Structure formats: C-alpha cells, structure tokens
C-alpha cells in the first residue's frame with residue numbers, strides 16, 4: 616500500500632477536504648499512474664451529495680483522469696513507463712458476460728466497477744481521481760494520443776465518451792440534424808464532436824447567454840428554450856437530440872422536435888424521473904433512449920478521433936482548494952465548460 620494525497624467528501628452535506636488515501640501495490644496486470652489532471656463531472660456532485668443514493672464516506676470522486684505511467688506490473692503489455700494515459704468511469708468489469716465480450720464493459724451484466732464509490736475485487740471501496748496517483752488494471756487504461764494536452768484531455772474520459780458513443784450509435788454525420796440540449800461539460804463536447812462528424816448542429820440552451828461560444832464550438836444554430844417560439848419553430852426538425860441536462864426537463868416537448876423515426880437520447884442523469892407523454896412518442900414513431908459512457912475500445916477510438924480533429928475540452932484549470940467553489944459554480948451553470956483540477960496542488 617502507498618499513501619497518496621487526495622480530496623475527499625466526508626459526507627453528503629459537507630465540503631470536500633484535503634486528506635490521504637491508500638493505493639494498492641502494483642499487481643502483475645496493474646499500472647501506476649501519476650495523475651496530472653482530473654476533471655470535475657456533474658456526476659461527481661450527484662454522487663457525493665447522495666442524489667443517486669447513499670454512499671460510503673469519505674469518498675474521493677473523479678473519473679476524468681489524465682496522467683503519466685510511472686510503474687507497470689510484470690505482466691503488463693499495453694502500457695509502459697512514461698506513457699500518457701487516461702482513466703474514465705470504470706476500473707474493471709467481469710470481462711466474461713455477453714456485453715463485456717462485445718467491448719461494452721459499461722453495460723457489464725455483473726456491474727462494472729466504478730472508478731470511485733464501488734466495491735473493488737478486494738472488497739475495498741474504489742477512490743477516484745481527485746488524487747495524485749491511482750493503480751488501475753491495464754485493460755481499463757487508455758492511451759492519450761500525442762497532440763492532445765493532458766489538461767484538455769482529462770474531460771474526454773467521461774464527458775467526451777458519453778457524447779461520442781451515442782453520436783456514433785445513432786449515426787450523427789453528414790445530412791443529419793443533431794440537437795444538443797444543455798451546453799455544459801457534456802453538451803460542449805457533443806457540439807464539437809457532432810460538428811466534426813459532419814452533422815448540422817443546433818444547441819438548445821435555456822438562454823442565449825452562451826450563443827457566441829456555442830457557434831464558435833461548431834454549432835450551426837442556437838436557440839433559447841425559454842423562448843416559447845423555439846418549440847413551434849423547430850417542430851419536426853431533428854434526427855437526433857442528445858439531452859445532457861442534469862435536471863428533469865419536459866421530455867415530451869423535446870420529442871416534438873424530432874423528425875419521423877428520430878431519437879432523443881438521454882445522457883443527463885437527474886435523480887428525478889423524466890415524464891414522457893405517450894403521444895409524443897407514437898406520433899412520429901419516435902424513440903426515447905439512454906446511453907451510458909462508452910466501452911474501453913470506443914473510448915480509445917474517441918480519443919483518437921478527438922486528436923485527429925484537434926478537439927479537446929474547453930477548460931478552467933483550478934487548484935484543489937477551489938474544488939468546493941467549482942461545485943457551486945457547476946450547480947449555478949457557471950462553467951465554461953469544464954473545471955479541471957491541477958493535482959500538483961493537492
């Protein structure tokens with residue numbers, strides 16, 4: 616065991632505090648990563664505040680990890696000391712079920728092991744990336760291509776793959792009209808990626824405050840959902856809508872914006888249910904679907920795609936002491952577009 620610095624949530628109601636945690640010895644298939652940057656995902660906030668159910672505290676969040684390999688186990692073949700690597704939302708899965716066999720480890724039938732707050736194989740609770748080091752089995756470590764700096768790469772490990780996977784699965788590309796609801800961490804990556812895939816991209820945001828940014832990120836159109844004309848003007852317009860909003864919204868109203876056979880894919884994960892009117896689905900053979908991160912193979916594909924197209928996240932790098940402020944700012948929609956912790960400040 617090695618003791619390393621971290622920032623942990625002591626309970627659902629207290630601020631995160633500086634602490635130390637233990638990391639396991641590097642096993643034959645393990646990689647030790649010197650974490651350089653860790654993104655702050657809205658899921659970290661949902662989790663530590665208990666939105667998704669009770670947690671075991673203290674809990675170190677963080678599943679957007681970018682760093683450098685500093686040690687490898689004797690049987691490791693995929694990574695070497697000095698490699699630039701990333702870790703996302705999972706650190707293991709059963710590898711045997713039908714979904715793991717397909718490379719969709721995020722849908723492991725036995726439940727993948729989350730990067731934090733999950734019971735690991737040795738019975739300990741996993742602790743995440745707001746930390747200086749982490750030990751991860753090599754199969755769940757991806758390579759960050761040259762050409763993407765580690766700070767702007769970190770958010771790709773969750774935000775980037777969560778938007779890339781459904782854009783690919785539902786065929787975003789030339790001739791497709793794609794709308795992105797919510798322009799936060801996930802939303803801004805969805806805009807960049809959908810644009811790079813060749814789709815016509817529309818942002819549906821609460822207001823027009825971030826319109827200039829949205830157009831710079833690659834959106835072709837930008838509408839405020841607070842404007843009642845938006846839903847009438849855009850009725851029947853989109854092949855695909857990606858909803859990244861962290862709160863419950865009127866899904867039925869957004870379903871009305873889909874073309875025949877269009878799909879609204881929810882990646883936002885509010886604690887509250889999302890109500891759907893049956894007529895909003897059946898009138899237009901529309902689908903309402905969900906998607907969770909992406910598999911390891913697809914995460915590597917996404918990183919390669921982002922490197923090829925020069926796409927990183929738009930970030931604000933913060934020292935560890937600003938983590939609690941950053942949480943409040945995310946909750947107040949005051950982020951452009953991802954906070955990333957410089958772990959040298961832990």
Ligand SMILES: NC(=O)c1ccc[n+]([C@@H]2O[C@H](COP(=O)([O-])OP(=O)(O)OC[C@H]3O[C@@H](n4cnc5c(N)ncnc54)[C@H](O)[C@@H]3O)[C@@H](O)[C@H]2O)c1
Nearest residue numbers: 657658777797798799800801860861882883884907908948
């Ligand atoms: N499906 C997955 O695998 C997955 C992965 C990562 C995050 N998530 C979830 O996705 C959601 C977004 O995460 P994020 O890190 O991008 O958060 P974020 O806070 O950066 O972005 C959320 C955006 O939604 C906007 N928003 C909030 N309320 C709104 C409303 N009523 N109408 C329109 N827009 C509204 C905010 O202004 C913000 O721009 C969270 O619920 C998170 O837990 C899911």
Ligand SMILES: [Zn+2]
Nearest residue numbers: 656658773774
């Ligand atoms: Zn996340």
